[in-house]
Amino acid sequence: MKTVLFASSENGGLLTSENSCVFGRLQRAQRRHTNTDASLWKEYTNTTETSQDMAYSHDSFSKLEFPDRVSIGVSSSQLIVAVGTLQLLFVLTVLVDEFLVSLEPLRVILGFASVTIVPGYLFVKSLDMNEGSIVETVLFAVGASLTLLMLLGLVLNSTFLVVGLRNPISTWPVVLSVVLLNLLLALGYDRRVGAPIDVSLDVARYYQPIPLFLFLLPVLSVYGAFALNAFSVNTILLFVYLSIVGVVLLSVLGFVPRWLFPLAIWSIALSLLLQNTMTGQFLAWGDQPKEARLALSVLNAGFWNPEFSGGYSNKYAMLRIVMLHPIYKLTTGLNLFWVFRLLHPIVFSLMPVALYRAYRNEVGDTTALLSAFLYMSLFSFFIVLSRNTRTAAAILFLALILLLMTDRTLKSGPSKLLGLMFGLSIIVSHYGVSYILMFAFIGAFVTYQVLNLIVHRGKVPTGSIASNNVISSTIFISFYVVALIAWYLYVAPGGSSFSTLVNFFQEFTTRLTEQYLSSSDTVSAASQTSASARIVTQNWQSVTLLVLKLYNVFIGGLIGLGIAFVALLTVLRRREVVTTEYLAYAGTFLAVFGVTFLPVERFNTARTYAVCLVFFAPFLTLGVVEVTKTVHRIVGRVSQTRLVQAAHMLAAAIVVVYFLLNVGVVSSMVTHEYSPNALIEKERITTEGNHPEQAYYYKLNPPRGHIEGSQWLLTNAESGAEVHSSDWPGNLRGAPGQPEYRAAFSNTSNVRVLGLGPNRTVNRSAYVFLGAMAYEGNTVSHTPDHFYRIFYSKDEVKHQWVNKSRVYVNGATAVYR
Numbered sequence: 001m002k003t004v005l006f007a008s009s010e011n012g013g014l015l016t017s018e019n020s021c022v023f024g025r026l027q028r029a030q031r032r033h034t035n036t037d038a039s040l041w042k043e044y045t046n047t048t049e050t051s052q053d054m055a056y057s058h059d060s061f062s063k064l065e066f067p068d069r070v071s072i073g074v075s076s077s078q079l080i081v082a083v084g085t086l087q088l089l090f091v092l093t094v095l096v097d098e099f100l101v102s103l104e105p106l107r108v109i110l111g112f113a114s115v116t117i118v119p120g121y122l123f124v125k126s127l128d129m130n131e132g133s134i135v136e137t138v139l140f141a142v143g144a145s146l147t148l149l150m151l152l153g154l155v156l157n158s159t160f161l162v163v164g165l166r167n168p169i170s171t172w173p174v175v176l177s178v179v180l181l182n183l184l185l186a187l188g189y190d191r192r193v194g195a196p197i198d199v200s201l202d203v204a205r206y207y208q209p210i211p212l213f214l215f216l217l218p219v220l221s222v223y224g225a226f227a228l229n230a231f232s233v234n235t236i237l238l239f240v241y242l243s244i245v246g247v248v249l250l251s252v253l254g255f256v257p258r259w260l261f262p263l264a265i266w267s268i269a270l271s272l273l274l275q276n277t278m279t280g281q282f283l284a285w286g287d288q289p290k291e292a293r294l295a296l297s298v299l300n301a302g303f304w305n306p307e308f309s310g311g312y313s314n315k316y317a318m319l320r321i322v323m324l325h326p327i328y329k330l331t332t333g334l335n336l337f338w339v340f341r342l343l344h345p346i347v348f349s350l351m352p353v354a355l356y357r358a359y360r361n362e363v364g365d366t367t368a369l370l371s372a373f374l375y376m377s378l379f380s381f382f383i384v385l386s387r388n389t390r391t392a393a394a395i396l397f398l399a400l401i402l403l404l405m406t407d408r409t410l411k412s413g414p415s416k417l418l419g420l421m422f423g424l425s426i427i428v429s430h431y432g433v434s435y436i437l438m439f440a441f442i443g444a445f446v447t448y449q450v451l452n453l454i455v456h457r458g459k460v461p462t463g464s465i466a467s468n469n470v471i472s473s474t475i476f477i478s479f480y481v482v483a484l485i486a487w488y489l490y491v492a493p494g495g496s497s498f499s500t501l502v503n504f505f506q507e508f509t510t511r512l513t514e515q516y517l518s519s520s521d522t523v524s525a526a527s528q529t530s531a532s533a534r535i536v537t538q539n540w541q542s543v544t545l546l547v548l549k550l551y552n553v554f555i556g557g558l559i560g561l562g563i564a565f566v567a568l569l570t571v572l573r574r575r576e577v578v579t580t581e582y583l584a585y586a587g588t589f590l591a592v593f594g595v596t597f598l599p600v601e602r603f604n605t606a607r608t609y610a611v612c613l614v615f616f617a618p619f620l621t622l623g624v625v626e627v628t629k630t631v632h633r634i635v636g637r638v639s640q641t642r643l644v645q646a647a648h649m650l651a652a653a654i655v656v657v658y659f660l661l662n663v664g665v666v667s668s669m670v671t672h673e674y675s676p677n678a679l680i681e682k683e684r685i686t687t688e689g690n691h692p693e694q695a696y697y698y699k700l701n702p703p704r705g706h707i708e709g710s711q712w713l714l715t716n717a718e719s720g721a722e723v724h725s726s727d728w729p730g731n732l733r734g735a736p737g738q739p740e741y742r743a744a745f746s747n748t749s750n751v752r753v754l755g756l757g758p759n760r761t762v763n764r765s766a767y768v769f770l771g772a773m774a775y776e777g778n779t780v781s782h783t784p785d786h787f788y789r790i791f792y793s794k795d796e797v798k799h800q801w802v803n804k805s806r807v808y809v810n811g812a813t814a815v816y817r
Contacts, residue, residue, distance in 0.1 A: 070200070073197070076190040079197060090111065093106050094111075104333055111332035111333065112343065117141055121137070121138075122186055124137060124144055125193065126189040127417065130411050135262050138350070140403075142350055144418065146397075150428055153323035170302050174327055213243075220239070229280065234682075245659065249656070252652045265376075269348075272381065272382035272663075277386050283735070284701065286384065295326055320393045340387070344386075351392070359618050363577075367625060370620075371617040375613055385610065390430045394425075394433040397425045398614055404418055412469070419476060423479065436592065438480065440589055441471060442481075447588050451583065455580050543671055544666055544667045551661060562623020562624070562626070563590060563623075565626055592608065664678070678697045694773055694777040694779040695729060695730075695781055695791065698773040706772040709814070714732065721766070725754075725768070725769040726774050726781050727756075731753065732769060757780070757792060758792060758800075768815070768817070774794055
């Protein structure tokens with residue numbers, strides 16, 4: 001093993017002899033208005049960043065004894081020894097932690113590295129795919145690791161059950177299988193490639209203020225979440241949000257070096273995810289409790305059997321839930337609660353980095369940065385996807401597929417293999433996303449063929465505009481469709497997931513027929529239902545939400561105009577701003593999102609926008625920039641460079657306002673009303689918030705007293721007793737992932753839970769449970785339909801318990817009988 005520390009040579013400029021020739025070729029390509037070769041851009045930016053790094057880091061630390069660069073080189077045989085040593089240390093740590101003394105911090109670090117980095121890194125290096133930077137290597141390594149882990153868990157589970165062994169999904173079978181996998185991958189690299197691995201990192205540049213602040217930002221986010229939990233103080237989180245805005249604006253203005261853009265995006269993503277997952281004390285919102293319960297059922301049983309789905313047949317067929325969560329819990333030794341709250345955000349924070357690298361291959365650094373930031377500004381990213389792990393995993397793999405598609409410097413064979421692996425990972429992560437992508441991939445492939453026929457007259461594009469056929473191939477699409485249908489037809493009990501798809505089409509067809517083709521003057525209300533249209537037309541009481549609704553329409557319009565304008569330039573003027581392949585996919589995914597405005601209930605904005613935005617996010621900034629360039633060609637009085645910079649600043653301003661509305665800065669500091677990020681206004685909402693605000697807040701953050709009150713009632717109520725409570729989130733709620741609350745919720749079937757409202761009949765012997773939303777707040781809800789809710793104040797329903805005795809109270813909940 002070779003470790004080298006050395007200082008960089010002094011460099012006074014950014015344009016060096018190393019990159020000047022590349023820069024000249026770029027200028028000539030741009031003057032001809034041709035699409036710049038992706039490999040040429042890659043070569044130029046890498047050499048420019050290197051010289052920029054030297055200029056950035058040399059002067060400030062010339063007097064300090066820090067090495068400028070750390071280089072580590074290992075031969076293939078040394079790699080086997082290094083991996084073996086790491087795995088031996090991992091096994092010894094687990095052994096000591098399980099039977100002697102707690103070594104939790106060391107076990108978490110070694111376990112997380114052994115399952116998240118090591119297997120994927122060895123696999124990617126064995127493919128010898130020519131990834132251009134350490135950033136791409138890490139992205140592909142993490143994606144490959146997650147895929148291999150799900151497959152490992154599936155093979156381990158199936159093998160044990162076939163031979164009659166018990167508990168395959170338990171600590172030692174999982175730990176030893178991971179160790180064996182890593183050793184086999186190290187041996188595989190030695191046999192297949194055998195070349196030394198050299199890793200070089202410029203460390204001195206990270207001692208500067210900007211990189212250090214970017215590393216500090218997620219820590220501030222966690223501290224701000226804890227301050228909000230303990231003291232209801234949101235000052236630190238507001239500072240984090242405003243700091244994120246500052247980082248983005250400084251990056252667009254050129255004060256943040258381009259080589260820091262991936263770090264900046266990762267820092268922003270992790271900060272936004274952690275500020276949400278670390279707020280509150282339980283796994284509470286959306287499908288997160290269901291995911292945790294399913295993962296716990298596998299851990300408690302010691303194996304996975306799809307037939308034991310317990311009413312969650314679709315979700316129980318998703319390996320993201322039933323394999324990855326248990327494997328992370330068993331290898332790191334963490335409580336499942338922290339697997340969801342900490343490890344998932346760390347892994348998912350790489351998704352925007354993958355988006356940035358993919359966009360950068362098509363549209364350049366600044367536009368890519370703003371496009372990734374637009375995605376992170378969407379409240380679904382840091383509120384929904386921070387907790388919905390199966391959807392987040394599917395979108396992470398989709399971003400990696402996009403990166404494979406846009407990076408045409410990668411070797412074709414390894415890229416196609418990884419594309420198939422990531423496609424399979426999407427399938428076993430989320431059935432809904434998988435079905436959306438199935439139709440989108442087919443539509444995009446057809447659109448690409450048509451667009452290629454028009455633009456290139458049927459000739460196969462070459463160079464940087466040629467498809468690498470990662471997903472634009474009949475092989476990938478056929479594999480994806482067959483694997484998707486086979487998995488959910490044969491693995492999900494009774495083919496329930498496939499039945500869901502069939503029922504969806506039947507419902508969709510029926511509603512379209514009723515609304516548009518029926519000759520009857522009366523059309524059922526159900527046939528007119530469109531969740532997306534309802535969101536757009538709903539009369540929001542909150543000014544912030546009303547502005548945000550209009551702003552979403554505005555951004556969607558800009559994206560649509562951007563795609564249309566780029567398509568016109570491509571078709572009419574043969575000027576490819578982006579490759580025809582990427583344009584075809586962006587346009588198709590925009591069309592898929594448009595389907596949500598048709599009368600279909602479940603295929604709605606929340607389920608599709610976060611998926612489709614992956615492909616068409618760059619067209620907001622790209623549209624603004626390209627319109628500006630066109631104006632310059634007509635007017636020609638102002639420098640194009642200045643106009644493009646102004647266009648970037650305009651796009652940055654649009655996205656920053658969108659971010660401030662979504663994270664709640666506007667509502668917290670100006671309007672003091674309902675916003676998507678209700679958590680940061682805990683004090684105001686719990687004391688004086690309106691009914692929709694309180695319902696939304698308590699969905700995200702039930703207090704400990706609510707969980708304890710639920711446990712007390714379920715422990716002490718007689719079997720078969722009636723319990724009247726508000727509908728969700730004011731109902732009886734558990735705390736999956738936390739053992740101290742697990743026992744009580746195994747008895748939920750022993751009571752009859754009924755609703756609470758002014759016209760309800762409550763028997764004298766029945767219990768009335770006032771959860772935190774009603775007792776601490778002032779809201780009781782009734783939900784007659786999935787998307788329809790009626791709210792009451794406590795005064796409107798208190799006659800239901802006024803003649804009963806209060807048998808339990810803890811400050812957040814009360815029980816009457």
